[in-house]
Amino acid sequence: MIRFDHVVKQYGKSNVRAVDDLTFQVGKGGVFGFIGPNGAGKTTTIRLLTGILQPSEGHVTIGGIDMAKDPIAAKRLIGFVPDASEMYDRLTGIEYLNFMADVYGVSKPDRKAHIEKYLALYDLEDAAGEQIRSYSRGMRQKLTIIGALVHQPPIWVLDEPMVGLDPRAAHILKEEMRRHADAGNTVFFSTHVLEVAEKLCDEIAIINKGSLLAQGTMEALRDDAQGTSLEQLFLELTEMEAVEE
Numbered sequence: 001m002i003r004f005d006h007v008v009k010q011y012g013k014s015n016v017r018a019v020d021d022l023t024f025q026v027g028k029g030g031v032f033g034f035i036g037p038n039g040a041g042k043t044t045t046i047r048l049l050t051g052i053l054q055p056s057e058g059h060v061t062i063g064g065i066d067m068a069k070d071p072i073a074a075k076r077l078i079g080f081v082p083d084a085s086e087m088y089d090r091l092t093g094i095e096y097l098n099f100m101a102d103v104y105g106v107s108k109p110d111r112k113a114h115i116e117k118y119l120a121l122y123d124l125e126d127a128a129g130e131q132i133r134s135y136s137r138g139m140r141q142k143l144t145i146i147g148a149l150v151h152q153p154p155i156w157v158l159d160e161p162m163v164g165l166d167p168r169a170a171h172i173l174k175e176e177m178r179r180h181a182d183a184g185n186t187v188f189f190s191t192h193v194l195e196v197a198e199k200l201c202d203e204i205a206i207i208n209k210g211s212l213l214a215q216g217t218m219e220a221l222r223d224d225a226q227g228t229s230l231e232q233l234f235l236e237l238t239e240m241e242a243v244e245e
């Protein structure tokens with residue numbers, strides 16, 4: 001469903017490769033976790049994957065569609081929850097969700113069903129009529145998630161989605177991610193919480209300095225690391241890099 005072929009990203013005139021010759025594939029029917037130190041290139045990769053940034057070199061393909069050739073068709077397949085979303089503070093929650101549904105051309109009955117279900121699930125019904133500027137950080141995050149998925153896209157892309165969520169909301173989101181993948185769809189997310197990655201993901205990639213250090217199922221990574229935890233593997237792989245310099 002997601003394919004990166006030798007993707008490079010340099011911001012502006014910078015010589016630094018925020019993403020450096022990245023090649024990987026993510027299939028259908030799985031939760032794919034993306035982990036790495038601060039500044040490793042996770043958000044950059046996610047912005048390339050969602051078509052917000054264009055690669056300096058290489059190709060991004062979504063569901064067989066080349067993002068550079070047909071960005072609108074490729075983006076339609078994706079629901080994207082950014083790490084820090086710019087929201088329209090003067091809209092109410094419900095106005096925002098209807099706005100997102102309009103953007104994606106979601107029918108009235110479909111949007112009604114989605115919005116009612118998820119406002120209830122995330123305990124946001126009472127706040128839905130209030131302006132977003134009165135929302136807490138976690139309430140904004142919940143609204144962003146509901147809005148991003150309103151068009152029921154097959155591919156969910158989430159940049160540190162648990163940040164700011166209370167334990168109940170985080171639990172619901174994790175269940176939803178699992179359910180979406182089990183229904184044959186694709187979930188790609190970044191996180192710093194290795195316990196979440198370890199429990200939730202079918203496959204994990206570790207990125208540092210724009211390059212993949214490891215990719216595979218949890219079992220495969222454990223075998224490589226002779227049975228140690230993901231935390232130990234993460235520390236070892238990212239430390240080796242630091243020492244090599």
Ligand SMILES: Nc1ncnc2c1ncn2[C@@H]1O[C@H](COP(=O)(O)OP(=O)(O)OP(=O)(O)O)[C@@H](O)[C@H]1O
Binds near residue numbers: 014038040045
């Ligand atoms: N808009 C930008 N302009 C210039 N450089 C940028 C920009 N955004 C990111 N970078 C650089 O690209 C590299 C990768 O950053 P990125 O935000 O992708 O990391 P990340 O893995 O998401 O980190 P974090 O865990 O802190 O969210 C860093 O060196 C960063 O300084």
Ligand SMILES: [Mg+2]
Binds near residue numbers: 042043083
């Ligand atoms: Mg980031």
